[in-house]
Amino acid sequence: MKIALCCSVKKKDPDKPPDYFSEFDSEETVLDIASTIKGLGHEVSLVEANDRHNLINFFQNHSADIVFNIAEGTNSRFRESEVPALLDFLNIPYTGSNSFALALALNKAMAKRIFRFEGIPTPNFQIFHRADTQLDPRLKFPLIVKPNYEGSGKGISSSSVVYNEKGLYAQVNSAIANYRQEALVEEFIEGKELTVGVLANGKAEALPILEIDFSECHKSGEYFYSWKMKEFQGNKEMGCTPAFYCPARLTEEVAREVKDTALRAHKALGCFDISRTDIRLSKDNIPYVLEVNPLPGLDPKESNFPMIARAAGIEYRDLIKTILANAMERYAISVNNKSQMADSKSYS
Ligand SMILES: Nc1ncnc2c1ncn2[C@@H]1O[C@H](COP(=O)(O)OP(=O)(O)OP(=O)(O)O)[C@@H](O)[C@H]1O
Ligand SMILES: [Mg+2]
Numbered sequence: 001m002k003i004a005l006c007c008s009v010k011k012k013d014p015d016k017p018p019d020y021f022s023e024f025d026s027e028e029t030v031l032d033i034a035s036t037i038k039g040l041g042h043e044v045s046l047v048e049a050n051d052r053h054n055l056i057n058f059f060q061n062h063s064a065d066i067v068f069n070i071a072e073g074t075n076s077r078f079r080e081s082e083v084p085a086l087l088d089f090l091n092i093p094y095t096g097s098n099s100f101a102l103a104l105a106l107n108k109a110m111a112k113r114i115f116r117f118e119g120i121p122t123p124n125f126q127i128f129h130r131a132d133t134q135l136d137p138r139l140k141f142p143l144i145v146k147p148n149y150e151g152s153g154k155g156i157s158s159s160s161v162v163y164n165e166k167g168l169y170a171q172v173n174s175a176i177a178n179y180r181q182e183a184l185v186e187e188f189i190e191g192k193e194l195t196v197g198v199l200a201n202g203k204a205e206a207l208p209i210l211e212i213d214f215s216e217c218h219k220s221g222e223y224f225y226s227w228k229m230k231e232f233q234g235n236k237e238m239g240c241t242p243a244f245y246c247p248a249r250l251t252e253e254v255a256r257e258v259k260d261t262a263l264r265a266h267k268a269l270g271c272f273d274i275s276r277t278d279i280r281l282s283k284d285n286i287p288y289v290l291e292v293n294p295l296p297g298l299d300p301k302e303s304n305f306p307m308i309a310r311a312a313g314i315e316y317r318d319l320i321k322t323i324l325a326n327a328m329e330r331y332a333i334s335v336n337n338k339s340q341m342a343d344s345k346s347y348s
Helices: 027-039 052-061 079-089 099-106 108-117 165-179 227-231 252-268 304-311 316-330
Strands: 002-007 043-048 066-069 125-128 143-147 183-187 192-201 203-206 210-213 243-245 274-281 287-293
Touching: 002 027, 002 052, 027 043, 027 316, 043 052, 052 079, 066 079, 066 316, 079 099, 099 108, 099 287, 108 125, 108 252, 108 287, 143 165, 165 183, 192 252, 192 304, 192 316, 203 252, 210 304, 252 274, 252 287, 274 304, 304 316
Parallel strands: 002 043, 002 066
Antiparallel strands: 125 183, 143 183, 192 203, 192 210, 192 274, 210 243, 274 287
16 A cells, blocks of 8 residues: 655754754654554655645645554644645545544643543643633642643643742743743642553554653652653653553552543544543542543654553554554555545544
8 A cells, every 4th residue: 555654753943942843753753653654565655744835745746545644733723633634635544533633632621621521530720811811719729831732741841830829820921922822720630640542443442551650750850741851751861761650550440440531531532543641640549631642652662652552562563553454444445445435434
């Protein structure tokens, strides 16, 4: 089959803020995915999706049976939906979630409203469109302030956690000014950091839970999965060396509840093929969903999802194969008969 790998590759640009490209993939990760797809017997073309001309030119001049989509999009509030929306318009099948689920997941507050409607626990929150919004008195300190439409920990550090109104407004101001978007203010959940991979292989299933423990990271000045912790993960000098446990150190009953919550969150947003749900487990064992990532990082060495897959006995090659196979099934494409149905079935 002819597969186009649509990606957003990290660049070096000293004029941009240090976290500007954090959501993008390194060239190495993109090449790892490409060679894995090749190893599965397919033809692969790399398509840098953040260069609009390149993206459009490619699909005007080449055919692809399916796109393996890891593109982050440009900088709109729907950026992760841009490539899938274009592909839907061109009637080209692709892996992963559609533009609707991607836009929804990227808007954390909107996704949280859906979780609430579905009875999925999520921290109490308030959106600050402006820095002079009055704090909802029902919210209990400590609170955490995050930009509403970012990922990879952008705009999140230990100073994002605030203990009084003075600290709150300082952080809200800086989130709005630096990221030019609303600030999401959430109750800070003390407890275990968990993330749950959901992979569909015909049917969506939660993989073993990954627990991330920051108790040995004092030197970093951070105590949760902040931007610095993610960006410099593994750097001993900086103290960004969290410990990973997969499966997480939980009782069977709690683990079942956490997995079920992640699966419900994946389905509530209408994700396809793959997602990773970030959860804080409170001291009384309530799995609070922070967000769902329908485009989780796929760096075979560093990213959480491949780590989880390995713990589940799914080697990287099989992870990529499963994502492709599930998308192909959704579009009713078979390797021999490359016919495609424009109207995709609703597999989640
Ligand atoms: N309400 C909260 N309570 C406790 N910790 C939180 C809360 N919100 C965020 N965090 C911490 O900050 C981290 C990043 O938050 P979040 O997942 O919302 O951001 P993100 O930038 O979208 O992450 P990703 O890299 O997964 O895309 C969480 O993994 C957690 O460690
Ligand atoms: Mg997260």
